[in-house]
Amino acid sequence: MRNLLYLLMVVFIFISCAKEKVETPSLEVTTASSTYKAGDTVTFNFKGNPDNITFYSGEPGHNYAFRERTSAENDLQINFKTYVQFGMIYKNLQLLVSNDYNGVADTTNVRAATWKDISDRAVFSAGQDNTASGVISLKEFADPKKPAARIYVAFKYTDHKKPQGQNRWVVRTFEASNISADGVVSPLAVMSSAGWKAYDFKNPSFVWSITTAQLLMPGSNKDADDNEDWVITKGFDPFYIKPDAGVALKNISTTLPAYKYSYTKPGTYKVVFDVSAVRYNGEKRATKELTLTITP
Numbered sequence: 533m534r535n536l537l538y539l540l541m542v543v544f545i546f547i548s549c550a551k552e553k554v555e556t557p558s559l560e561v562t563t564a565s566s567t568y569k570a571g572d573t574v575t576f577n578f579k580g581n582p583d584n585i586t587f588y589s590g591e592p593g594h595n596y597a598f599r600e601r602t603s604a605e606n607d608l609q610i611n612f613k614t615y616v617q618f619g620m621i622y623k624n625l626q627l628l629v630s631n632d633y634n635g636v637a638d639t640t641n642v643r644a645a646t647w648k649d650i651s652d653r654a655v656f657s658a659g660q661d662n663t664a665s666g667v668i669s670l671k672e673f674a675d676p677k678k679p680a681a682r683i684y685v686a687f688k689y690t691d692h693k694k695p696q697g698q699n700r701w702v703v704r705t706f707e708a709s710n711i712s713a714d715g716v717v718s719p720l721a722v723m724s725s726a727g728w729k730a731y732d733f734k735n736p737s738f739v740w741s742i743t744t745a746q747l748l749m750p751g752s753n754k755d756a757d758d759n760e761d762w763v764i765t766k767g768f769d770p771f772y773i774k775p776d777a778g779v780a781l782k783n784i785s786t787t788l789p790a791y792k793y794s795y796t797k798p799g800t801y802k803v804v805f806d807v808s809a810v811r812y813n814g815e816k817r818a819t820k821e822l823t824l825t826i827t828p
Contacts, residue, residue: 556816557582557809567825570798574824576791582807582818585788586778590801592715596819597802598776603679606710606718608670608770610685612703614657618751619691619699621659625749626651628686628762631673635682635767639731642762647686648673662704674770682767685726689740689749692758698738700751708768718774723747727766735759778806795826 560579568574578585588596614625626649633645650668657663673683685708691698708720721727724744732739738756740763741748747763782788795801805820 554809554811554814554816557807557818559585559805559807559818559820561805561820561822563822563824566823567827568795569827570796571794574793574795576793576803576805576822578789578791580807581787583784583810584808585781586806587781587791587793588776588778588804588806589793589795590803590824591795591797592712593717593774593776594778595714595776595802596778596804596806598716599778601773601775603771604710604712604716604773605674605676606671606712606770606773608674608683608708608710608720608768609667610665610670610706610708611667612654612665612706613662614665615661615663615702615704616657616659617700618697620694620696621699623651623656624689624691624699625656625701626688626690627654627665627668628688629670629673630684630686631675631678631681633682633684633764633767635684637729637731639733642731642764645684657701670770676771679771683770684764684767686762686764687740687747688760688762690760691752693754693756695754697754698752698756698759701749703747706747706765708765710770710772712773716773716776718772720768720772721765728763731762731764733760733762735761778804784810795824798826798828800825 558580559582562577563574588594628647628649630645630647634641653668654665655663670683675681687703689701706723706726710718710720728742730740730742735757738750738752738759740761781791801824803822803824808815808817
């Protein structure tokens with residue numbers, strides 16, 4: 533009998549708890565003004581104690597409206613550093629771009645693709661180490677009508693038999709990033725993550741060496757045969773963008789009466805506080821919005 537009563541009590545408590553509703557969280561946010569100067573400290577005063585508060589400042593990369601955005605019309609930009617030495621130093625390293633290469637790792641498919649020579653947009657070493665290429669935009673190669681198309685970047689080395697021998701090229705660094713119209717930077721690759729693959733067209737005795745630190749085409753002596761070698765990145769998605777992120781200010785175990793923040797650039801910012809109540813039987817969310825004007 534006692535066990536039965538105990539069981540009934542447990543069932544009653546479970547049913548009572550199951551009926552408990554998750555209340556929509558509330559938060560009031562006030563500031564001393566709606567206009568501040570760049571560099572001033574804005575104090576957001578809170579009234580209410582939701583379980584969680586996440587802050588979206590409205591700045592690029594922290595815009596609540598773009599928290600689920602994964603695609604945008606960006607400017608795909610690359611930059612790199614090079615070094616050439618030995619032999620006859622001249623412009624025998626080219627920078628090429630393709631948006632129709634299929635990525636198949638053989639010379640036949642590399643040849644079948646359309647490659648645009650954009651070497652004149654970059655600064656290459658003329659004997660100085662770590663020569664910076666400058667920032668090179670590849671935006672023109674992105675086609676909104678073909679959002680699945682990828683952009684490939686290649687370095688093409690060519691040289692021929694000559695008394696001075698063939699020179700040595702090193703690509704020291706490489707970076708690729710998407711820059712959105714609202715200034716969000718989405719890194720795509722660095723040297724170690726660019727997915728390089730080497731392709732030998734002539735003279736297999738001298739080919740690109742790929743490491744996580746650099747790309748190296750070794751020099752050769754005067755008796756070396758004509759050479760042609762490519763090294764190509766993985767395909768880059770020119771429309772990829774990181775979803776905007778908020779800053780977690782509090783969780784259920786903390787309280788927060790106020791939050792201070794400083795804007796460095798003038799503009800009009802839509803500030804959003806995303807709040808939530810989380811329980812074992814559900815979750816509810818709400819937002820509180822403010823508009824701030826930041827002057828010079």
